[in-house]
Amino acid sequence: MNAYLSVFRMRRKMELQYRGAVIGGVICQMFFGLILVSLYRALYAGKPQTTPIEAVVGYVWLQQAFFRMLLASDAELLDKIRTGGIAYDLCRPLNLYGYYYARIMAQKLMGSLLRAAPMLGFACLLPRGMALPPPVSLPAFLVFLVCLALGLLCVCALENITMAFTMRTLDSRGVQAMLNLLMMTFSGNILPLTLFPDSWQKVITALPYAQLLDAPIRIYTGQYALAEAPRVLLVQGIWTLALAGSGVLLWRHNQKRLTVQGG
Amino acid sequence: MAFIETHGLTKTFTVRKKREKGRLLREKTEIRALDALSFSVEKGELVGYIGPNGAGKSTTVKLLSGILTPDGGSALVDGRVPWQERRRHAAHIGVVFGQRSQLWWDVPILDSFSLLRDIYRVPEAAYKRRLDALTSALQLEPFLRTPLRLLSLGQRMRAELCGSLLHGPELLFLDEPTIGLDAVSKLALRDFLKRENAQNGTTVLLTTHDMEDIAALCSRVMVLGHGQKLFDGALNNLLARYDTSREVNVRYDGEIRLPDLPQGCAVAREGADYRISYAPAQVPTAHLLSLLQAAGPIRELTAQPQSIDRLIAAMYREMDL
Numbered sequence: 001m002n003a004y005l006s007v008f009r010m011r012r013k014m015e016l017q018y019r020g021a022v023i024g025g026v027i028c029q030m031f032f033g034l035i036l037v038s039l040y041r042a043l044y045a046g047k048p049q050t051t052p053i054e055a056v057v058g059y060v061w062l063q064q065a066f067f068r069m070l071l072a073s074d075a076e077l078l079d080k081i082r083t084g085g086i087a088y089d090l091c092r093p094l095n096l097y098g099y100y101y102a103r104i105m106a107q108k109l110m111g112s113l114l115r116a117a118p119m120l121g122f123a124c125l126l127p128r129g130m131a132l133p134p135p136v137s138l139p140a141f142l143v144f145l146v147c148l149a150l151g152l153l154c155v156c157a158l159e160n161i162t163m164a165f166t167m168r169t170l171d172s173r174g175v176q177a178m179l180n181l182l183m184m185t186f187s188g189n190i191l192p193l194t195l196f197p198d199s200w201q202k203v204i205t206a207l208p209y210a211q212l213l214d215a216p217i218r219i220y221t222g223q224y225a226l227a228e229a230p231r232v233l234l235v236q237g238i239w240t241l242a243l244a245g246s247g248v249l250l251w252r253h254n255q256k257r258l259t260v261q262g263g
Numbered sequence: 264m265a266f267i268e269t270h271g272l273t274k275t276f277t278v279r280k281k282r283e284k285g286r287l288l289r290e291k292t293e294i295r296a297l298d299a300l301s302f303s304v305e306k307g308e309l310v311g312y313i314g315p316n317g318a319g320k321s322t323t324v325k326l327l328s329g330i331l332t333p334d335g336g337s338a339l340v341d342g343r344v345p346w347q348e349r350r351r352h353a354a355h356i357g358v359v360f361g362q363r364s365q366l367w368w369d370v371p372i373l374d375s376f377s378l379l380r381d382i383y384r385v386p387e388a389a390y391k392r393r394l395d396a397l398t399s400a401l402q403l404e405p406f407l408r409t410p411l412r413l414l415s416l417g418q419r420m421r422a423e424l425c426g427s428l429l430h431g432p433e434l435l436f437l438d439e440p441t442i443g444l445d446a447v448s449k450l451a452l453r454d455f456l457k458r459e460n461a462q463n464g465t466t467v468l469l470t471t472h473d474m475e476d477i478a479a480l481c482s483r484v485m486v487l488g489h490g491q492k493l494f495d496g497a498l499n500n501l502l503a504r505y506d507t508s509r510e511v512n513v514r515y516d517g518e519i520r521l522p523d524l525p526q527g528c529a530v531a532r533e534g535a536d537y538r539i540s541y542a543p544a545q546v547p548t549a550h551l552l553s554l555l556q557a558a559g560p561i562r563e564l565t566a567q568p569q570s571i572d573r574l575i576a577a578m579y580r581e582m583d584l
């Protein structure tokens with residue numbers, strides 16, 4: 001089998017081993033989802049906004065369900081980079097960027113699928129008004145899936161850039177704390193991007209963070225009409241290529257100036 | 264042309280120190296890890312590579328495996344420049360870093376092996392054959408389905424070695440493979456390496472601090488200090504140069520008075536035990552023994568060769584390492 005596929009399978013297998021973490025994560029995300037939905041309903045009861053409440057509720061549930069896609073980093077890989085265990089990966093007949101990309105993708109994909117399935121099931125069973133509304137149309141749902149897949153490719157490219165930086169600073173915490181703040185804010189996890197002022201949204205939706213979950217969710221809830229889908233997918237595609245391209249360059253540069261410590 | 268050939272290989276690292284109080288800039292020091300190192304190794308050789316910590320041994324291994332790029336000099340391994348053709352080169356070599364792990368911590372070692380099979384694109388049939396041979400030689404069968412984290416250090420090192428040999432590399436770099444192993448594991452590992460070298464003609468470059476490893480495995484030894492090659496040749500030749508003194512331990516029945524011994528003898532006393540070290544070239548052993556015998560009734564007498572570790576320590580001292 002192909003090495004990149006093989007490392008993907010290996011990481012997926014590991015992800016399946018940590019069932020306790022999955023259950024804990026699901027419970028935590030459900031709790032957050034319930035609180036946020038109640039909060040927005042209370043807000044709307046006082047002063048309705050232009051964005052319909054159903055769209056906001058759908059936004060919250062989908063954000064919570066795919067939370068792991070945004071915030072999950074491969075601690076083992078970071079550790080390997082920090083301690084020099086990466087020396088082994090460097091003497092393999094591999095493209096390191098692709099190898100780590102596959103590894104990151106397995107974690108993000110499996111991590112979020114394992115959590116999203118029970119979460120979304122739960123969110124559908126809630127009473128009307130609290131529950132996850134169905135997608136606006138079947139075509140919209142299909143575009144949503146494509147859009148979500150592109151978002152996954154984009155977030156993996158983003159994560160691989162963090163890895164490349166970790167290799168320079170040897171400590172990921174500084175960069176990660178900053179990136180996580182940006183990620184949480186501009187991906188719409190803290191506050192749905194649809195609730196930001198319109199003038200802000202013009203800028204925010206063009207940032208890479210909006211391509212990860214915000215774009216697919218807006219397709220799902222109908223905030224983006226189907227006619228807008230080609231533009232949305234194009235922006236996603238451009239960001240994915242740009243991020244992957246800079247990641248490849250960063251790794252290539254890293255490999256040139258590399259020193260593996262100790263041993 | 265030799266299998267491995269290096270000429271004037273040089274590598275400098277810059278180490279930044281923490282800023283001292285009252286100073287604006289951090290101090291940088293340059294450490295010359297390798298200083299114009301030249302050597303050659305023939306195919307099928309088993310070469311020991313020794314030197315004190317920080318001598319540049321690991322740096323050499325990292326350069327020759329293509330991880331690091333040198334500042335100067337050249338190296339060819341089987342006609343390849345490691346750091347320029349990293350990926351192609353990597354397919355032909357195996358590396359064991361004794362202080363690191365290439366196997367996955369939370370999954371059975373067999374899964375890690377399958378991943379390595381895919382990385383090196385080993386055909387299924389060849390992989391099966393190789394895995395069978397390696398698992399029986401390294402006695403790994405009982406733990407193939409055990410996660411790495413549950414294995415002992417000795418079992419783990421055997422698994423690491425297996426992982427590095429699955430693709431049948433022509434050249435194997437071993438960086439302190441016996442570190443932390445118990446006697447039985449060490450012996451098993453040495454036996455295995457000897458056989459691997461004899462049967463498959465694998466060229467081995469072995470870095471170690473354990474002189475027993477060298478004595479058991481390597482016909483040739485290279486000594487490195489301050490990034491330079493200080494010795495290259497047979498271990499016996501190296502030892503003969505520093506193996507100049509002998510030691511005898513004598514225990515007498517009852518109190519005795521030891522006579523004055525000739526010049527060149529040093530005596531240390533612990534109760535009824537006397538430890539006498541001397542240079543046979545200066546004081547003939549027969550003469551010394553007759554003097555000792557004349558002093559009183561001897562209950563016990565033992566003579567010992569110098570331990571290799573001590574010789575090496577003496578050598579490092581003399582070479583000012």
